[in-house]
Amino acid sequence: TQLLEQSPQFLSIQEGENLTVYCNSSSVFSSLQWYRQEPGEGPVLLVTVVTGGEVKKLKRLTFQFGDARKDSSLHITAAQPGDTGLYLCVGFFGNEKLTFGTGTRLTIIP
Amino acid sequence: DVKVTQSSRYLVKRTGEKVFLECVQDMDHENMFWYRQDPGLGLRLIYFSYDVKMKEKGDIPEGYSVSREKKERFSLILESASTNQTSMYLCASTIQGLDYGYTFGSGTRLTVV
Numbered sequence: 001t002q003l004l005e006q007s008p009q010f011l012s013i014q015e016g017e018n019l020t021v022y023c024n025s026s027s028v029f030s031s032l033q034w035y036r037q038e039p040g041e042g043p044v045l046l047v048t049v050v051t052g053g054e055v056k057k058l059k060r061l062t063f064q065f066g067d068a069r070k071d072s073s074l075h076i077t078a079a080q081p082g083d084t085g086l087y088l089c090v091g092f093f094g095n096e097k098l099t100f101g102t103g104t105r106l107t108i109i110p
Numbered sequence: 111d112v113k114v115t116q117s118s119r120y121l122v123k124r125t126g127e128k129v130f131l132e133c134v135q136d137m138d139h140e141n142m143f144w145y146r147q148d149p150g151l152g153l154r155l156i157y158f159s160y161d162v163k164m165k166e167k168g169d170i171p172e173g174y175s176v177s178r179e180k181k182e183r184f185s186l187i188l189e190s191a192s193t194n195q196t197s198m199y200l201c202a203s204t205i206q207g208l209d210y211g212y213t214f215g216s217g218t219r220l221t222v223v
Contacts, residue, residue, distance in 0.1 A: 033211055040119075040216070040217070041216050042214030043212070043214050045211035045212065045213075088152070088153070098212075100145075100152045100153040102150065102151065103152060
């Protein structure tokens, strides 16, 4: 069974600060996705990364896929209260099953 | 705007009851999934379906069954609800090829008392 570890598990920072959260696995991903889940809602897809070393930007969010395709990071610049939520990484290992990480719960304090 | 709709946001049921959770998608997606989400455990796959009348067990199918009689509807059934099935249940759908990402419903928070 493939495992995805996300760190930190909880993060609480002031508005305007920068932050990075991480997703790691001992196995190689075919592709990886990041989702954000707001309280009382289902997760919403933010990005899919496929190529080792790939970097994708979504406004203030920067997603990086490790060269070896075993890890990924999400960097948020100048965090805003609207960034608050549970961030989930989801690994696709090529066997038609997705594995979800346990998530990073992010709170941005105004 | 594409949608996955779960019939109930909150449910309270008694131990031993048979519980039906309904999910409908309007995107003509082939694949549909049921997950449960618990603190510290993340999302765990209960059942999934790649086509009408097809179903596959996920990682934690015990105590659950599913039904997919129409492409747009995927039902999760708790045959005899137990307190350890208290959880947030999430339905999701996707087109063929999991790289396209899931579209999730808003979830059903089920409490079994």
